Amino acid sequence: MDITDTWQELIIPGGKIVYLVMDGLGGLGSEETGRTALDTAETPNLDALAHDSSCGLLEMVGPGITPGSGPGHLALFGYDPLRWRIGRGVLSALGIDFPLQPGDLAARVNFASINSAGEITDRRAGRIPTELNQRLCAKIQDALDLDFDGEAFLKTESQHRAVLVLRSPDADALSDDLPETDPQTTGRPPIPMEPQSDQAKVAAEVVAQFLEQADAAIADEQPANALLLRGFQRHEVLPGLQERFGLKGLCIAEYPMYRGLSRLLGMDVAEPPTGMDALFESFEQQVGDDHDFYFLHVKGTDSTGEDGNVTEKGAVIEEVDRRIPWLLEQQPDVLVVTGDHSTPAMMSAHSWHPVPVLLHAQHARRDAAQRFDETSCLKGALGLRPGFHLLGLALGHAGRMKKFGA
């Protein structure tokens, strides 16, 4: 139980909510200039919007904790990531439109390169082309002859990445208490597949058999001649945004994982847009439909942050900034601009630092934040708070919750 259960009790119909999520938005001042990407970027439209909004900072999982993209987005959608846990395997499967069923065991797969001593020489097999991935998946799928009363699906994601789904006729049969076989380093063999608890014995046996047959099927291939597995998770059905918060959601995202997560929460998913204009055009075309909640996802802020490129990250933010007037023309009742976690360019990685947020609505209390950046948002009316609080604030500002008590 947490505050989101109370929101659920109070839900009524109301206005439309739009989330513009710039992945990995938060940053750290660079050692040279002391400024973050958001600080450095020319963002007249976001700054004007911040001036006319309630601002704040979101701590997505907890103090000092660096969120993965899954937990970061769950928090934004009103699901405390400590309460609702989703593995990357499940997200990846949903992201490639694989029709997961409850009880399915999903894992992320990497095609890797292994030498004759059985040691990993490249955890990503030189990022093989997607076409080769597809051919190898088919080859493995053909070769499989598992001693297992269920099914195994190996599906291409892209480049070296694929998804494994095991499905048993007994939905309780497959536990996800399994180790990752990827040692996260080269020069070592994969980690052996052994159950981490008694109830995972069946699953471990099937996975070990799968790995043996799969590796045998591609042993003569180059450079991808082995599989690494991680992020095992059983698929459990989550209560969706409609059930929890009365929101019929629409996801507009270019990257599979974000569409997968949105599907998991019962959102509809728009045709994947290619590029920033397509993202905003897609929104413009669909904002008049019967959805209550629009989730627009921008990936570039995270990728450039991961690349350590503060200038490019700033350029992506500027690209978004130029399209803000376009967004405002659609007059969403509530517009939220934020990120799912910080990805400081100076760290080239996700980080634990809170993420700036602005909430624009007719009844948003204005504050002293005059710009949209990490420091200005500290002066904001929303304060520094757990990420999963955000959806409640959006619901409130959209008039979607009735009074609590009399």
Add this chain to the structure above:
Amino acid sequence: MDITDTWQELIIPGGKIVYLVMDGLGGLGSEETGRTALDTAETPNLDALAHDSSCGLLEMVGPGITPGSGPGHLALFGYDPLRWRIGRGVLSALGIDFPLQPGDLAARVNFASINSAGEITDRRAGRIPTELNQRLCAKIQDALDLDFDGEAFLKTESQHRAVLVLRSPDADALSDDLPETDPQTTGRPPIPMEPQSDQAKVAAEVVAQFLEQADAAIADEQPANALLLRGFQRHEVLPGLQERFGLKGLCIAEYPMYRGLSRLLGMDVAEPPTGMDALFESFEQQVGDDHDFYFLHVKGTDSTGEDGNVTEKGAVIEEVDRRIPWLLEQQPDVLVVTGDHSTPAMMSAHSWHPVPVLLHAQHARRDAAQRFDETSCLKGALGLRPGFHLLGLALGHAGRMKKFGA
């Protein structure tokens, strides 16, 4: 379960963390100047450090709650004091190096003065010299003849303070559900020892008998002719800093209670330093060893606050300030400066007010706090948050937690 359990799941090796704790650091503006001790003190080094750190305020136990030193420090070390309770008796016993065993019942003892009517005339017996305390403890210990299948230990702490430990062969026998016999005022008799629940009957009987025999043994002494007991607690083993957060800790503290608490959490304890130079010298000598976590404790800020002396409290802070460059020369990966609670000189007592904190690290987000004081820290990037969040922030900044989810 709380967020600290999630930290425990994520722990990996990383950098060194240093806590410089000024006991009772927080204050209130005086009626004359409106300024706190921290405001008034000349602290160029702390101010420069604050400028180059993330700042904030810590609420140690909860809104409006005044922390004792034990709970205040527990919070700093990542143990929510509402979840992990430690009585002062246990802390005092650990502080005099008494080898407590699980199930031992410990209490703080005051030598007091009682008149012929049995009323307390001085709760501290004029703060008798430690040597007299030692003689009286021995005299009582000799006279004891308890009808109890276990042992009783009465040990000198210092001045009028001592520690009582009762040990039964049955570790479950002694409940700590007992009243304090100290009425916290003079002119009244001690509070009678009566069990607060059925399971405390055995313990209450033994303690009542102990008190009777002890008071009889020193009835003719002056000025210390009676004992007052408080802070009863059974000693239960706590999971230590190593088990919970992967930290090999070292405590450098002049006062016994802080060393006792550190031992309880599995920290090593350095030779007690005498004076401020010795404290920092001890740190300098040991910072290169294999500890991950160094806890430096400064008592003077609390004692001067308790004495109501804002000038002296400021002087202690200035003494610390002059040694900050010394600390920075050791280049800790994470340096935290804070207190365990507020002790405003104008209140001459601990208080509930949040405590200023600064966290200095390579990846600490800079904020608008330009000075280290109660007001400036309100502008800080760490915000106002529960005290037990601090260790997670320190772990994150030290690179000691892996990413949560994918």
